[in-house]
Amino acid sequence: xxxxQLGLHGASAVKGSQDKxxxxxxxxxxxxxxxxxxxxxxxxxxxxxxxVVAGSEVTVTQRxxxxxxxxxxxxxSVLSLRSSEAAHVQVQxx
Amino acid sequence: xxxxSDTSSPRTVALVGNPNCGKTTLFNALTGSSYKVANYPGxxxxxxxxxxxxxDGTNVRLxxxxxxYALEGSSIDExxxxxxxxxxxPGEPCPDLIxxxxxxxxxxxxxxxxxELIDEGFKIVLAVNMMxxxxxxxxxxxxxxxxxxxxxxxxxxxxxxxxxxxTLVEAVGSELARNTLSxxxxxxxxxxxxxxxxxxxxxxxxxxxxxAANADQLAEIGSLRYRWLRNIVERSTGRSAEVRxxxxxxxxxxxxxxxxxxxxxxxxxxxxxxxxIFLWAQAPMDIISGGVDSLSAWLSGALPPGMLSSLVADGIxxxxxNVVVFVPQIAILFLCIGLLEDSxxxxxxxxxxxxxxxxxxLQGRAFIPLLSSFACAIPGILSTRTIPSRxxxxxxxxxxxxxxxxxxxxVYAVLIGxxxxxxxxxxxxSLQGLVLLAMYALGVIAACAVAWVLKRxxxxxxxxxxxxxxxxxxxxxxxxxxxxxxxSVVSFLKNASTVILACSxxxxxxxxxxxxxxxxxxxxxxxxxxxQLGTAIEPAIRPLGFNWEIGIGxxxxxxxxxxxxxxxxTIYNISDDSGDNEGLIKNLQERRDNGTFSTVTAISxxxxxxxxxxxxxxxxxxxxxxxxxxxxxxxxxxxTALAYIASLITFQVGSxxx
Numbered sequence: 001x002x003x004x005q006l007g008l009h010g011a012s013a014v015k016g017s018q019d020k021x022x023x024x025x026x027x028x029x030x031x032x033x034x035x036x037x038x039x040x041x042x043x044x045x046x047x048x049x050x051x052v053v054a055g056s057e058v059t060v061t062q063r064x065x066x067x068x069x070x071x072x073x074x075x076x077s078v079l080s081l082r083s084s085e086a087a088h089v090q091v092q093x094x
Numbered sequence: 095x096x097x098x099s100d101t102s103s104p105r106t107v108a109l110v111g112n113p114n115c116g117k118t119t120l121f122n123a124l125t126g127s128s129y130k131v132a133n134y135p136g137x138x139x140x141x142x143x144x145x146x147x148x149x150d151g152t153n154v155r156l157x158x159x160x161x162x163y164a165l166e167g168s169s170i171d172e173x174x175x176x177x178x179x180x181x182x183x184p185g186e187p188c189p190d191l192i193x194x195x196x197x198x199x200x201x202x203x204x205x206x207x208x209x210e211l212i213d214e215g216f217k218i219v220l221a222v223n224m225m226x227x228x229x230x231x232x233x234x235x236x237x238x239x240x241x242x243x244x245x246x247x248x249x250x251x252x253x254x255x256x257x258x259x260x261t262l263v264e265a266v267g268s269e270l271a272r273n274t275l276s277x278x279x280x281x282x283x284x285x286x287x288x289x290x291x292x293x294x295x296x297x298x299x300x301x302x303x304x305x306a307a308n309a310d311q312l313a314e315i316g317s318l319r320y321r322w323l324r325n326i327v328e329r330s331t332g333r334s335a336e337v338r339x340x341x342x343x344x345x346x347x348x349x350x351x352x353x354x355x356x357x358x359x360x361x362x363x364x365x366x367x368x369x370x371i372f373l374w375a376q377a378p379m380d381i382i383s384g385g386v387d388s389l390s391a392w393l394s395g396a397l398p399p400g401m402l403s404s405l406v407a408d409g410i411x412x413x414x415x416n417v418v419v420f421v422p423q424i425a426i427l428f429l430c431i432g433l434l435e436d437s438x439x440x441x442x443x444x445x446x447x448x449x450x451x452x453x454x455x456l457q458g459r460a461f462i463p464l465l466s467s468f469a470c471a472i473p474g475i476l477s478t479r480t481i482p483s484r485x486x487x488x489x490x491x492x493x494x495x496x497x498x499x500x501x502x503x504x505v506y507a508v509l510i511g512x513x514x515x516x517x518x519x520x521x522x523x524s525l526q527g528l529v530l531l532a533m534y535a536l537g538v539i540a541a542c543a544v545a546w547v548l549k550r551x552x553x554x555x556x557x558x559x560x561x562x563x564x565x566x567x568x569x570x571x572x573x574x575x576x577x578x579x580x581x582s583v584v585s586f587l588k589n590a591s592t593v594i595l596a597c598s599x600x601x602x603x604x605x606x607x608x609x610x611x612x613x614x615x616x617x618x619x620x621x622x623x624x625x626q627l628g629t630a631i632e633p634a635i636r637p638l639g640f641n642w643e644i645g646i647g648x649x650x651x652x653x654x655x656x657x658x659x660x661x662x663x664t665i666y667n668i669s670d671d672s673g674d675n676e677g678l679i680k681n682l683q684e685r686r687d688n689g690t691f692s693t694v695t696a697i698s699x700x701x702x703x704x705x706x707x708x709x710x711x712x713x714x715x716x717x718x719x720x721x722x723x724x725x726x727x728x729x730x731x732x733x734t735a736l737a738y739i740a741s742l743i744t745f746q747v748g749s750x751x752x
Contacts, residue, residue: 035313036309036313038309039309039313040559041309041312042168042482042483042559043559043561044309044312044313045164045166045167045168045312046163046167046168046482046559046561047561048164048312048313048316048317049163049164049166049167049206049207049316050163050203050561050563051202051203051206051320053313053316053317053319053320054313054314054317055317055320055321055324056320062348062351062352062445063353064351064353064356064445064446064448064449065353065449065450066449068448068449068452069445069448069449069458069560071351071445071564074203075200075201075202075203076197076199076200076201076202076203077200077203077563077564077565077566078347078563078564078566079561079562079563079564080441080444080445080448080458080560080561080562080563080564081559081560081561081562082448082452082559082560085559085560085561
């Protein structure tokens, strides 16, 4: 399968000391997802299906009251998730 | 290869795609909006099916499956798509061909599902939809490159403007004419043959292998899949810059979700909707109830006096008419909700409210079902299907019937009309309106409390999450919305009228027979079966301030609340018991003046109706949707207990104060 070969130098390559969680990214900031950490399985499937995977570029576009939920722009759409869920997403700010 | 099962029944083509990819618009364009809606057996997920005529004149079945992001999704809608595709639902064959619909402006994310379908060995035609929007945003799609990279037939279309539809139909035709079976369809036919008659075993998905994978491996596979797709999309599209959403809509979006303006705008919007439901619906409701009255009066005159006349004019016509009266309100509510949903605003509402609802153990998405429940808990419970987390969904189903539905409205209206004076508070606000609002508020407050308790007890362990796509804001398509309104009204009438019809016949019979013996003094209803029943339960409800007459009303309205008004009218022996509430209101006021029906009793009765679970259809839907008798019985028991206790407190405290 094509995607296996292409991804041999996989997602795990992008990791660094500047990693922080998506929940702490401020509005307007761009970031690249580096890893999904200790997600429950249903949430993990959902995040993967929505494209929140290592290597995806996201921009935080809006935050609700008290910082939750967070709206992020990725690919061609906007995704809304709670800050508690965004806390599972490790990112590298761009 | 010619399989008998292929020629004897029409071939099946399924439309599959993400939510908001324009799948339903395409379905309407392909079928000319002539389709039928049913439910998949055993579940209430809508099954939309139409007929598509190919170029060679043959017809194929076209299925519009619910929107899904991935084959391993956890919401009911998503799981149903997976089982239809697997051919594991009884009576639903594994489709011959899938038309995978993707949004051209968001190819990577949309192609994720397609890549899973490819891996599962389906025969696929890829319809790249929303080409007009993509071109508007300066995005070019080289469909031949895309076709080669994915090894699929690719057609670029725009379902809204009907562009490329003919090409798509042609592609479907030639793909089907090739007469080679997809590996999945072949495997399915083989199991069908083996099982011959018995239930076919579902074909395992190769994705099922993922169940063994741990979280890190899953994340890695997902990341690789996206990397592969990103690569393909980069090669087969020309994008000068990132696709930008139009700035006016982005500004509007920022305003609607802003921390300062978001909630005030939300309150304003829903305030207007409530106004609309009560103001605009009034005139058509008056017309309908007037029509029911005249019909009933005309019938009792036209039919020869006797049992039949009484059954039709006192039982069936007013009983069923009582339900039909709510149609304008339900139509307006569904129109408003449909417009908001199609424009993308409801997702903004969910965003704004998630943080508040989270505190009660609910999530932003529960807002839509709870809002619908103000019209009727049935569509409310049905719309919880999009909530992916089981515990959030169960909690929402359990509290949906606490929202005061339109069937409670006639009960409130009669009691408020009779017992609350028509005075103004602070010179502007009507006291009657305030009392009505208080009843609605009481239900909402109780719902929050029940959800809070459930999430800390029975539903404590289930994980909950809120990850939701925000569809782009757009002008709603009136045609789609109106079709939805018609569908809801028809299913409301079908669902409710069967129950109501049966109830009104039963109530009429129980309140009419046996006839009192010669020389019986007093109310003839007291001698009937209903009267005997009411008298029997009177000791239990006396602490709530209710007498035997109200007791009959309550018992008769367990199948459906609005029956209460009809029953009370019948019992009060009004000649005109046909939904014209003025007669009943006057009668109640007479009873208040002679001391047999106090104001405290009326308030206690309203409180009882706020909480009591009196709707067979709701329980039936709850049973199907939760798949459990435990939750269904639980719903009935907790609501009835709540009603009894709240009424008891209201009456005991109230009668000491007033």
